Amino acid sequence: GESVGLHLPTLSVQEGDNSIINCAYSNSASDYFIWYKQESGKGPQFIIDIRSNMDKRQGQRVTVLLNKTVKHLSLQIAATQPGDSAVYFCAENSGYALNFGKGTSLLVTP
């Protein structure tokens, strides 16, 4: 079936560096994508979203890039901080509910 997957299960970065988390999707009909952050013991928290008619969207310290040609999504976090340590999920919506990727654990070291 259709799937949403992540390239790297874990990512370790130094504080102050930029982080890039990647995600591949297989459903060419997907028209909406979201990145969530999940801290330990908490539910997923919305970070940023992008529709399929866009290829880039920026928020505060975060940027999402969408490459529909290769069905690839990435989340860039600028100047990564210790509070950014969490598991990050990409998700796509091509119908009525979200289909989540496997998740990447981001660890920010001092």
Place this chain on the structure above:
Amino acid sequence: SAVISQKPSRDICQRGTSLTIQCQVDSQVTMMFWYRQQPGQSLTLIATANQGSEATYESGFVIDKFPISRPNLTFSTLTVSNMSPEDSSIYLCSVDLDNSPKAFFGQGTRLTVV
């Protein structure tokens, strides 16, 4: 956004018993969903909770195991029935607001079955 409250936040249950998880939203919402997150895994949709009608279950999930109620537009319950250790997971309630595909989540219920 919406404030979504789940109860209980965690529980340890004996196998063979059932647990009902409550989800309360601070505003009326059309779409409510229940997800399962197994240890170290991603989120898997269990079902869509429909107000005034039976829930819509995803492949691999059945009503006898996961009965769901949705009595109004702000409240839903998920019951995990006849539990086994394999049911140990985080169960999450989520809602869509104003027909937006952006989903908001509760803090989850961490269930351990012993």
